[in-house]
Amino acid sequence: MQKINLADFVQYQPNTIIHEICHALGMFHEAERPDRDNYVIINSSNLTSSGQAQFSKITQNYYMLGAYDFTSVMGYSSYTSSTSIVYNTSLPMYTRKDNGQSISQGYDLSTLDKSWINTFYIPYIARSDTYAELDNTVYKPDGTIMTSQERLQLQAQLNNGNPNPPAGGRIQNNF
Amino acid sequence: MMQANFIYGKTVFMWTFIAISVFLAFSCKKNTDEKTAIFNVGPQLAYIAPRPPASPSSPTNIPAMKIVENGVKDTLYLTLDRISGFTYTEGYTYVLKVKITITTPAPVDGDIYSYALIQEVSKSLNKGNY
Numbered sequence: 001m002q003k004i005n006l007a008d009f010v011q012y013q014p015n016t017i018i019h020e021i022c023h024a025l026g027m028f029h030e031a032e033r034p035d036r037d038n039y040v041i042i043n044s045s046n047l048t049s050s051g052q053a054q055f056s057k058i059t060q061n062y063y064m065l066g067a068y069d070f071t072s073v074m075g076y077s078s079y080t081s082s083t084s085i086v087y088n089t090s091l092p093m094y095t096r097k098d099n100g101q102s103i104s105q106g107y108d109l110s111t112l113d114k115s116w117i118n119t120f121y122i123p124y125i126a127r128s129d130t131y132a133e134l135d136n137t138v139y140k141p142d143g144t145i146m147t148s149q150e151r152l153q154l155q156a157q158l159n160n161g162n163p164n165p166p167a168g169g170r171i172q173n174n175f
Numbered sequence: 176m177m178q179a180n181f182i183y184g185k186t187v188f189m190w191t192f193i194a195i196s197v198f199l200a201f202s203c204k205k206n207t208d209e210k211t212a213i214f215n216v217g218p219q220l221a222y223i224a225p226r227p228p229a230s231p232s233s234p235t236n237i238p239a240m241k242i243v244e245n246g247v248k249d250t251l252y253l254t255l256d257r258i259s260g261f262t263y264t265e266g267y268t269y270v271l272k273v274k275i276t277i278t279t280p281a282p283v284d285g286d287i288y289s290y291a292l293i294q295e296v297s298k299s300l301n302k303g304n305y
Contacts, residue, residue, distance in 0.1 A: 007225055009234055019228045023283045050288065053281035054227070079231040081224030083252065084286065093227075105228055 015107050018073050022109075025117060030068060030075040031094060032058045039068035040103070042094045051085035051093060065119070070096070070103060071110040078102035115141050122154075126171040132158040133165040208277040211293065214251075214258075216269040217241040218301035223252045228284060253290065260292035270296040 002024045010016040031040055034057050042055050054076070069075070078092035079102065086093060092102055106113070123135035134155045138146040146154065156163035217240070224235040240263055242251040255263050258273060272294040281287040 007229070007237070009225070010229065013230055013233070016228050016230070020284065028283065050226075050281065050286050053279070053287045054284065056280060076227045077231060080227045080229075081231045081233065081235055082226045082229075083223065085226055089224075089231075105230075 015073055015105055018108060019105070022074055022113065022117075026120065027074050027113070027116060028058050028062065029054060030070075030072045031055055033064055033068060034059050034062075036068065037097075039070075039097055040094050041097050041100075043092055046086050046088055046091045047093060048083075048085060048087060054085070055094065063116070063119075065115050066112050069106075069110055069112045071106045072113050073106040073109055074113065075103055075105050077105045111143060114139070114143055118143065126173070127165070127169040128171055129166060129169040131162075131165045131169060133170070134158075206279050208279075210275050210277075212247075212273050212275055213245040213296070214269070214271040214273050215243045215245070216263065216271060217243075218266050218268050220265050221252050223254070226284060226286075258290040258292055261295070266301055268297075268299050268301045272296055 004020045004024055006017060006020060030036070031042070032055065033039075036042075036057065044052065044055075047055065076093060078095055079089070080086055080093060081089050083089065095102055109117070118139040119141040123138060125133040125135055127133055132155070134151055136151075138151050138154070140146055140150075152163040155165075159165075219241065220238045221241040222236045223239045224231075225233050225237060237254060239252040239254050240258075242253060244251060258271070261271065263269070271292060274291045274293050276289045276291070277287050278289065279287060
């Protein structure tokens with residue numbers, strides 16, 4: 001189980017909630033990509049030690065897709081009002097390298113964010129037995145939805161060749 | 176022959192298990208460093224802004240303690256629950272002995288520093304401005 005700490009005001013900032021859930025899924029900050037220096041300029045002199053820690057490059061045990069995604073929900077905005085992160089709140093934490101402009105955090109999941117999640121997570125139907133039954137909607141890493149044939153094929157792979165779930169094993173959804 | 180294969184398989188399994196365990200132990204390991212500090216905690220609440228990914232336009236009214244650490248020039252602002260084992264009451268000036276733990280890599284969107292109370296050295300009702 002993972003615990004996600006959220007301040008109460010983030011109920012008005014869905015991107016912050018999505019961002020933290022994505023961390024729990026295994027995603028890291030866009031600006032922590034090992035190749036980030038090709039895309040952004042980190043304003044290190046304005047970052048406190050706590051701020052710098054959020055911009056450390058991830059160089060092992062990671063998986064990333066595509067080029068730097070400026071629309072990702074996992075990107076920080078360039079500016080923060082937190083003095084625990086920056087010395088001067090009127091200066092950015094980082095900016096785009098190509099045009100020097102500031103960056104705004106993505107409002108929701110970008111196409112690449114969705115692809116990352118779809119690469120690692122498959123939606124299952126809750127069952128009381130050990131059969132792995134897929135939900136009717138399963139996304140492929142490219143963002144398209146699996147056909148029923150593709151879904152049954154995958155379901156068979158997950159269940160020793162058996163595409164048909166035993167009857168009566170579903171746990172009722174009371175929500 | 177079957178017995179030999181079984182023992183060989185068991186040995187391979189055991190060494191594979193050990194290798195994976197060692198890899199996981201080191202790949203997931205966080206480095207921590209500790210130090211002790213004296214905190215002088217002011218009597219008035221300060222109000223601070225949240226850390227990113229909270230938007231820079233987020234409310235800047237999070238109550239925090241205003242702290243001067245002995246030997247450190249910069250003022251530190253910590254939200255009221257940040258010093259484990261310590262309960263702050265506004266209006267009092269405190270001197271605290273605190274254990275600071277530095278964790279790297281930092282928790283995502285979190286702080287590299289965590290704080291735990293060792294001793295409340297003094298607590299005095301404040302009569303003036305801090």
